[in-house]
Amino acid sequence: MMNDDFTIGRLARETACKVQTIRYYEEIGLMPQPLRTAGNQRRYGPSHVARLAFIRHGRELGFPLDAIRQFLSLSDEPDRPCEAADRMARAQLQAVESRIARLQSLKVELERMIEQCKGGRIAECRVIEVLADHAECLHENHVEPV
Amino acid sequence: MMNDDFTIGRLARETACKVQTIRYYEEIGLMPQPLRTAGNQRRYGPSHVARLAFIRHGRELGFPLDAIRQFLSLSDEPDRPCEAADRMARAQLQAVESRIARLQSLKVELERMIEQCKGGRIAECRVIEVLADHAECLHENHVEPV
DNA sequence: CTTGAACCTCTAGTCGCTGTAGCTCCTATG
DNA sequence: CATAGGAGCTACAGCGACTAGAGGTTCAAG
Incomplete structure (x- = not known):
């Protein structure tokens, strides 16, 4: 359905982010835990690409991860004031x-x-x-x- | 002779540097090991004040500790070219x-x-x-x- | 002699990753 | 179908430059 078929390496290339950094973001709860293959490898979909791009862009603008965490939770509630x-x-x-x-x-x-x-x-x-x-x-x- | 009679707290006040930071500089070999009292407390003299001021000023100018280490060893050889x-x-x-x-x-x-x-x-x-x-x-x- | 501020060591935490070791998995070619 | 090797996995250490805390000791004033 949501065709989660990107490997972590593909996601990394897509977003110009290092593989370890993605795993680190998952560890600290900034990226959600993705699906895993039978062999325990991570598989990502378009929503992950969007979220990671959001995070990376925030970082490039100098926001600390904590601010980005807040931006992300804000963007989950589109009807609240900005x-x-x-x-x-x-x-x-x-x-x-x-x-x-x-x-x-x-x-x-x-x-x-x-x-x-x-x-x-x-x-x-x-x-x-x-x-x-x-x-x-x-x-x-x-x-x-x- | 060289009246090493500043406590670490006094040195810290003198140079606007935290006590822990001074101990840290000693640990990484940026500050020399000072004399100790019988009760194992550090006692500093004017040369320590000068050296720490040098270090702090370098930090304030944005030099990394490693660069400061080099500056310090340069300043030990006043006859070499600058x-x-x-x-x-x-x-x-x-x-x-x-x-x-x-x-x-x-x-x-x-x-x-x-x-x-x-x-x-x-x-x-x-x-x-x-x-x-x-x-x-x-x-x-x-x-x-x- | 007592009090309490300042000292001591040691360890862990900060931030945002990055690197390494030692495995396992997946896929393409022979 | 076997194998090679690139990519994945976990877990942990390290970076720079401190900073904070626990738990204990020393010093100087009153």
């Missing part, structure tokens, strides 16, 4: 924006460091110097994880 | 730049997703839709890890 999905997307946007800001300030500092290094001996190396002495930085606020 | 340090800093800058580029394209896509969502039901939610169908994305290239 407020929650919207909120999660906005939160992710915020997270992305703050990481960009953080990386921009790192970039500036690294550039400054590199530019001032005239390629002499370690003793005069600005790169090492700046690392050694935080006071030489312009930015005090590079604290959250990169 | 080429290697320079190269590492440039590599880090490149990494930062490519992460910024990647995040910028995520940002655009998230904004598009959010902007088109009119806040109705899940069934019409653009956020869910875009996640479900990769073809709705403009960017094909969001593949590397965030």
Whole structure:
């Protein structure tokens, strides 16, 4: 009926996801347990392809698996308001924006460091110097994880 | 002589680093084993403060511990050319730049997703839709890890 | 001398996979 | 029909850089 005839390898190719990753998603309950052949091999159908593509796309957009789990359960209730999905997307946007800001300030500092290094001996190396002495930085606020 | 009289907690406060993290750095050989009191507690001196500050600053600039390990061994040989340090800093800058580029394209896509969502039901939610169908994305290239 | 904050070791957990070892299964060819 | 080998299976270890907790000990102030 639902012709579940894709092997895990086929599913992996279809969705550009590694085989082990699919098994991992199953283990943590993100992908449902598929049918098995008599010889215990997994067999998938189109619904699995769609679900895995959804997950992978979410990951590519930087959502953590937990957010994706929530998106998936939201998408199971098409009549409910999409407020929650919207909120999660906005939160992710915020997270992305703050990481960009953080990386921009790192970039500036690294550039400054590199530019001032005239390629002499370690003793005069600005790169090492700046690392050694935080006071030489312009930015005090590079604290959250990169 | 070198008055090693900072406790680990004091060192942690001094460098804005957690106590466990200091012990972890010692475990992986990034920080040297300090003196111990008769009661087996660690006692640190100014050189430890400097070294840990160096490490933390490197981390804040996004360098992996391995790069920091190299910086540290470079700074032990002040007469050698600083080429290697320079190269590492440039590599880090490149990494930062490519992460910024990647995040910028995520940002655009998230904004598009959010902007088109009119806040109705899940069934019409653009956020869910875009996640479900990769073809709705403009960017094909969001593949590397965030 | 007592209290309690800070220290100690050891272990396990985080996140999202990735890799390996040592099997079994499936299918295509001879 | 036998066999080869690619693909599948489970189970577990490892990555990076910490972080958290249990359960015990030490230190310094009062």
